[in-house]
Amino acid sequence: MMTTSNSDKSKLVPHQTLLYRRDVPLQGSFNVVVCGGGPAGIAGALAARREGLRVLLVEGQGQLGGVATSGLVAQWLGGRTDDTKTWVVGGIFRRLAQEAARAGCAIIPQTNHREVYQVHGWHKGQNEAGVVLDPFELAHFLDGQMAAAGVEILLHTQAVDVNLTGNHIKQVILFNKSGFFAVNVLAVIDATGDGDIAARSGCKMVKGRPSDGLMTPATLEFHVDNVDQDILSDYIHAHKTPRFQELVKKLRQGGDWPFDYEIFISVQLLEKGVMMINTSRLTGIDGTDGKSVTDGMIRGRSETQQLLEIMRRHFPGFAHARLKAVAPLLGVRETRRIVAEVMLTVDDLRGGKTFTDTIGYSAYGWDLPDPIKPSYQPMWETNAAPVHKVKKKQVTPIPYRIMVPQPIGNLICPGRAVSVERDALGPVRVMAPCMAMGEAAGEAAVQVVRRNIDFRDVDIPQLREQLRRHEAIVDWKDNDVI
Numbered sequence: 001m002m003t004t005s006n007s008d009k010s011k012l013v014p015h016q017t018l019l020y021r022r023d024v025p026l027q028g029s030f031n032v033v034v035c036g037g038g039p040a041g042i043a044g045a046l047a048a049r050r051e052g053l054r055v056l057l058v059e060g061q062g063q064l065g066g067v068a069t070s071g072l073v074a075q076w077l078g079g080r081t082d083d084t085k086t087w088v089v090g091g092i093f094r095r096l097a098q099e100a101a102r103a104g105c106a107i108i109p110q111t112n113h114r115e116v117y118q119v120h121g122w123h124k125g126q127n128e129a130g131v132v133l134d135p136f137e138l139a140h141f142l143d144g145q146m147a148a149a150g151v152e153i154l155l156h157t158q159a160v161d162v163n164l165t166g167n168h169i170k171q172v173i174l175f176n177k178s179g180f181f182a183v184n185v186l187a188v189i190d191a192t193g194d195g196d197i198a199a200r201s202g203c204k205m206v207k208g209r210p211s212d213g214l215m216t217p218a219t220l221e222f223h224v225d226n227v228d229q230d231i232l233s234d235y236i237h238a239h240k241t242p243r244f245q246e247l248v249k250k251l252r253q254g255g256d257w258p259f260d261y262e263i264f265i266s267v268q269l270l271e272k273g274v275m276m277i278n279t280s281r282l283t284g285i286d287g288t289d290g291k292s293v294t295d296g297m298i299r300g301r302s303e304t305q306q307l308l309e310i311m312r313r314h315f316p317g318f319a320h321a322r323l324k325a326v327a328p329l330l331g332v333r334e335t336r337r338i339v340a341e342v343m344l345t346v347d348d349l350r351g352g353k354t355f356t357d358t359i360g361y362s363a364y365g366w367d368l369p370d371p372i373k374p375s376y377q378p379m380w381e382t383n384a385a386p387v388h389k390v391k392k393k394q395v396t397p398i399p400y401r402i403m404v405p406q407p408i409g410n411l412i413c414p415g416r417a418v419s420v421e422r423d424a425l426g427p428v429r430v431m432a433p434c435m436a437m438g439e440a441a442g443e444a445a446v447q448v449v450r451r452n453i454d455f456r457d458v459d460i461p462q463l464r465e466q467l468r469r470h471e472a473i474v475d476w477k478d479n480d481v482i
C-alpha cells in the first residue's frame with residue numbers, strides 16, 4: 001500500500017510499488033492498432049487501411065493531427081525543397097496537403113523571390129516550404145479522411161500497456177472514459193512520438209542528450225489575430241531582422257524581456273493578421289513525466305500572458321493583437337528514441353550516405369535547440385539564420401530500419417521516436433517526414449500481417465515498390481549541399 005506523508009504531498013515520486021491486478025474486457029480484434037494520431041499515426045493508419053487491413057487508431061487527445069492540431073503548430077514542414085518547387089515527401093502527405101488546400105484548411109505557399117520577408121515564415125528558406133494549416137478545420141478534415149477510409153478511431157483514449165507473449169504484442173491495453181480494456185492485435189504502430197508502447201514493451205530506448213539526458217526545450221504554442229501585418233512587414237524589411245534578435249536584446253537591456261530565449265518567431269496562418277507564435281522555449285521539461293508536463297502547461301500559459309503583453313507594447317504590428325487560442329497539448333520536441341539495429345547519424349547526413357532501405361526523405365535542416373541555452377542551435381554557425389556549421393545534403397534519406405525497435409517483433413515506431421543519433425533528430429522530426437515514416441510503417445504492417453512475419457523481416461524492395469505504387473517518394477537524385 002502506498003502512503004503519503006504531509007511533507008511530500010506536493011511531490012509525485014514513487015515511494016513503494018503496488019501490485020494492482022484486474023480483469024479487463026477484450027473489445028475486438030484488429031490487424032493493426034496505431035497508437036497516437038499525429039502525423040506518423042494518421043499516415044500509418046491510412047496506409048494499412050487502404051491495403052484492406054482492419055485498423056484501430058487510438059488518440060489521447062480529442063482530435064487527430066498531433067502537434068499540428070492539438071499542439072497548434074500549424075505548418076507541416078520538411079515536405080518540399082526550400083525553393084518550394086519540388087515535393088520531397090509524396091504519397092499520403094502530398095495527397096492530404098493538396099486535399100486540405102482544396103478544402104480550405106491549408107495553404108501550399110509558393111516563394112515570392114522578390115520578397116525577403118515571406119508571410120508564411122520570416123525568411124526565404126525552410127518555413128515557406130511548409131504547408132500552412134488551420135488546425136481547427138484540419139481536425140475536422142482528418143475525421144473525414146478516417147471515415148472515408150474506414151479507419152476505426154478512438155479519441156480521448158490512451159494506449160497504456162501491452163500484453164506480451166515472448167517478443168510479440170498480443171493485446172494493447174487502452175484506457176478511456178469506459179475504463180481499461182484490451183484489443184487483440186497482429187501488428188502495432190507506436191506513433192505516440194514518445195515511444196510509449198516501445199518503452200512499455202521493454203524495447204531498448206534512450207532519452208535526451210547522451211551527456212546528461214536533458215532534452216531540447218518545449219513550447220506552448222498560441223495563436224493571435226488582429227495583427228497589423230503591414231506595419232510588421234515594414235519593420236522587418238527596414239531592419240532585416242526576421243527573428244527580432246536586436247529588439248529582444250534591447251528589451252532585455254531595458255529589463256523588459258524576462259525570458260531566457262532570445263528570438264521571437266511568428267508565422268502567418270491562413271488569413272492575414274492571424275499568426276502562430278512559436279516563441280517560448282520551456283527548459284527542463286520531460287515530456288514522459290506527467291508532473292513535468294503539467295508544470296510545462298502551467299508555465300507555458302503564464303508565459304503566454306507575459307509575452308502577449310510584451311508583444312502588444314513593443315512589437316510592431318502587435319499593438320492590438322488578441323489571443324485566439326492556446327494549445328491544449330504541450331509542444332514537446334524530444335523525448336525517447338528507440339535503439340534499432342541501425343541508427344541514422346550526423347556522419348551519415350554529413351557524408352550524404354545513401355541507404356538501400358530508404359522509405360522517404362526530409363527536406364528540413366538541423367533544428368534542435370540546446371536544452372539549457374534555448375536560442376542556441378548547436379548545429380548552426382549563427383543563430384540569426386540557419387547557416388549550418390555541419391554541412392549536409394538538403395534532402396535527408398530515411399532508412400526503414402531506424403523505425404524497427406528491438407526486440408519486439410510486431411512493433412514499429414515511426415515519427416519522432418526513431419533511432420537517430422540525437423543531433424540528427426532535427427531533420428527527421430518534422431511533420432512531413434513523420435508522415436512518410438508513418439506511411440511506410442503502415443505498408444510494412446501489411447507484409448507483417450499477411451505473411452505472419454516480424455517487422456525486421458519485411459521485404460524491403462517489395463515495401464519500396466508498395467510505396468512507389470502509392471506515389472510516395474523513395475528515390476531521390478538531385479541533392480544540393482546546404
Ligand SMILES: Cc1cc2nc3c(=O)[nH]c(=O)nc-3n(C[C@H](O)[C@H](O)[C@H](O)COP(=O)(O)OP(=O)(O)OC[C@H]3O[C@@H](n4cnc5c(N)ncnc54)[C@H](O)[C@@H]3O)c2cc1C
Nearest residue numbers: 036038039040060066067077159192193331332415416431
Ligand atoms: C513547439 C514545436 C514546434 C514545432 N514546429 C514544427 C513545425 O513548424 N513544422 C513541423 O513540421 N514540425 C514542427 N515540429 C516537430 C513536429 O511537430 C513533431 O516532431 C511531429 O509532430 C512528430 O510527429 P509524431 O507523429 O511522431 O508525433 P506527434 O505529432 O507528437 O503525435 C503523437 C500523437 O500521439 C498522441 N499520444 C501520445 N501518447 C499517446 C498514448 N500513450 N496513447 C494515445 N495517444 C497518444 C498524442 O496526443 C499526439 O496526438 C515542432 C514541434 C514542436 C513541439
